[in-house]
Amino acid sequence: MTAIAHQHPGTTGFTDEFHRVRDFLVRINHAIPTTPGFLWGRWEWMFSLPYLDASALHRIRIWEHNGRVVAVVTYETELGSAYLLTDPEHADLLPDMLQYALEHLTRGGEVRVLVGETDHNLQRIAAAHGLTATAEAEANAVLDLAGDLSYRLPAGYRIASLANERDMLRFDRLLHRGFNNPGLPRANAEAIQERLTSVSGPHLNPELNMLVVAPDGDYAAYCGIWHEPGTTYALVEPVCTDPDHRRRGLGRAAVLEAARRCRDLGARAAYVGSDQLFYYALGFTPHSRGIWWKL
Structure with a gap:
C-alpha cells in the first residue's frame, strides 16, 4: 500500500503516481465500465481543478499486486468523502479499503463513503463497520452514441x-x-x-x-x-x-x-455524473447510482 506523492502548491500534480492510477482506471474500465461514476476522466479533471485540496494528496492510498495498481481509496476535491475503486478481481481488499477511508479521509472527524446501490458486497461490509445508507446519492446517466x-x-x-x-x-x-x-x-x-x-x-x-x-x-x-x-x-x-x-x-x-x-x-457510449433532466432530454438514460453511507 503506497501513497500519492504530495503535490507542491502551484503544480498540477501529474506525477508518476497520478499516471499509475489513471492507467489503472483505464484498465479496469476498458471492456465495460466497472466504475462509471469515477472514470479516468474524473480523476484527471480532479487534478486539473484549482480548488483541489493538494495538502491531503498523501492520504490517497493505492494497493498493488505484482507491481501494478489494483485498488485506490481517494477523495475528490476535499477530505470528507471517500471513493473506493477496485479491480473486480481484488474485491477482497474492500474491508481494508473501507477501514482506511474511515481512519484517514475524515474532515472534521467525519467521512461519508460512496457505495453502489447494487454493490451488495460493499453494502454488507459497510454495514458491518457501522455505516448506514443516507438519502444522498450520486447518479450516472449514459448516452448511446449510435x-x-x-x-x-x-x-x-x-x-x-x-x-x-x-x-x-x-x-x-x-x-x-x-x-x-x-x-x-x-x-x-x-x-x-x-x-x-x-x-x-x-x-x-x-x-x-x-x-x-x-x-x-x-x-x-x-x-x-x-x-x-x-x-x-x-x-x-x-x-x-x-x-x-x-x-x-x-x-x-x-x-x-x-x-x-x-x-x-x-x-460507443458517453457517461455523465448527473440525473438532470437536461441530459435526459438529449437522450441520456439513467444508468447507476452511488449512495452515500455514513457512521
Missing part, C-alpha cells in the same frame, strides 16, 4: 473546439456565469492561469472539447469531454451555458458535437 446526435444552432452562433478557440478570459467568464457564481468574474492573471490549467490535463484532447461562440464573439456554452483512444466510452464533464444565452439549444449543441467527435474515434 443514436441521433444531430443539433441546430441559432443564426449567428458557431461551434468551435478548444483547439481553435482558447481565449481564457472569455472562457473564465463563461464558466463563472455558466455555473451561476455570484458577482463578476475575477478577470485577473490568477483566474486565467487556473482556467488554463483546468484544460491542460495530459490526456485532454482539445479537439473534442466544444465551445459555442456567440455572434459577438463571447463564449456562450461549453462541453468538456474525456475520451481515451482505443476505449469505447467517453465522460462528459463539465457542461454550462451563460445565462444570457440559455434556452436556445446551445448546451445541447456543445454536448452532442463533443459526443459525435468521440463516436468518430470509436466511442
Whole structure:
C-alpha cells in the first residue's frame, strides 16, 4: 500500500503516481465500465481543478499486486468523502479499503463513503463497520452514441473546439456565469492561469472539447469531454451555458458535437455524473447510482 506523492502548491500534480492510477482506471474500465461514476476522466479533471485540496494528496492510498495498481481509496476535491475503486478481481481488499477511508479521509472527524446501490458486497461490509445508507446519492446517466446526435444552432452562433478557440478570459467568464457564481468574474492573471490549467490535463484532447461562440464573439456554452483512444466510452464533464444565452439549444449543441467527435474515434457510449433532466432530454438514460453511507 503506497501513497500519492504530495503535490507542491502551484503544480498540477501529474506525477508518476497520478499516471499509475489513471492507467489503472483505464484498465479496469476498458471492456465495460466497472466504475462509471469515477472514470479516468474524473480523476484527471480532479487534478486539473484549482480548488483541489493538494495538502491531503498523501492520504490517497493505492494497493498493488505484482507491481501494478489494483485498488485506490481517494477523495475528490476535499477530505470528507471517500471513493473506493477496485479491480473486480481484488474485491477482497474492500474491508481494508473501507477501514482506511474511515481512519484517514475524515474532515472534521467525519467521512461519508460512496457505495453502489447494487454493490451488495460493499453494502454488507459497510454495514458491518457501522455505516448506514443516507438519502444522498450520486447518479450516472449514459448516452448511446449510435443514436441521433444531430443539433441546430441559432443564426449567428458557431461551434468551435478548444483547439481553435482558447481565449481564457472569455472562457473564465463563461464558466463563472455558466455555473451561476455570484458577482463578476475575477478577470485577473490568477483566474486565467487556473482556467488554463483546468484544460491542460495530459490526456485532454482539445479537439473534442466544444465551445459555442456567440455572434459577438463571447463564449456562450461549453462541453468538456474525456475520451481515451482505443476505449469505447467517453465522460462528459463539465457542461454550462451563460445565462444570457440559455434556452436556445446551445448546451445541447456543445454536448452532442463533443459526443459525435468521440463516436468518430470509436466511442460507443458517453457517461455523465448527473440525473438532470437536461441530459435526459438529449437522450441520456439513467444508468447507476452511488449512495452515500455514513457512521
